[in-house]
Amino acid sequence: MIPSDDNETTSAELRDLRSEIKEWAFGIRCVLAVLNLLLLYYCTRILLAAPEFEHIFEDMLGSKDKLPVVSRYMFKYSQPLLELLWTLAVLVTVLIFRAKRARTVWITTVVLVIVLIATSHLALTSFIEPLGTVIENLAGGSGESPP
Numbered sequence: 001m002i003p004s005d006d007n008e009t010t011s012a013e014l015r016d017l018r019s020e021i022k023e024w025a026f027g028i029r030c031v032l033a034v035l036n037l038l039l040l041y042y043c044t045r046i047l048l049a050a051p052e053f054e055h056i057f058e059d060m061l062g063s064k065d066k067l068p069v070v071s072r073y074m075f076k077y078s079q080p081l082l083e084l085l086w087t088l089a090v091l092v093t094v095l096i097f098r099a100k101r102a103r104t105v106w107i108t109t110v111v112l113v114i115v116l117i118a119t120s121h122l123a124l125t126s127f128i129e130p131l132g133t134v135i136e137n138l139a140g141g142s143g144e145s146p147p
């Protein structure tokens with residue numbers, strides 16, 4: 001009788017341990033999803049501001065042709081890029097919660113984080129470069145610092 005009690009105790013402990021591991025795994029998946037959503041929010045704010053920046057720079061510089069090439073493309077394709085990022089983020093979030101293997105969850109999360117950081121960096125860079133030109137034109141246009 002004693003060996004069966006040990007087996008039952010071991011089985012109960014194993015069930016409890018598996019339940020706790022599942023709870024931790026779900027918590028980690030939630031943290032990863034929130035990380036992705038925070039970066040997505042940041043990218044969304046930047047890309048939604050692109051049309052306003054385009055109008056401001058066009059008014060300040062006089063023409064869209066004076067904008068750097070990267071800025072023109074970013075302003076032109078900000079909406080399709082935003083749609084692509086949202087689609088990718090939704091797919092990755094679903095995959096985070098549906099994937100059986102932890103490796104799949106980590107890889108997809110890291111890839112999306114890299115894509116979102118690169119996109120936000122590219123968008124901000126494309127906004128800052130024309131801003132430097134506008135400031136230079138307002139300062140006198142020489143590009144040299146005053147003595």
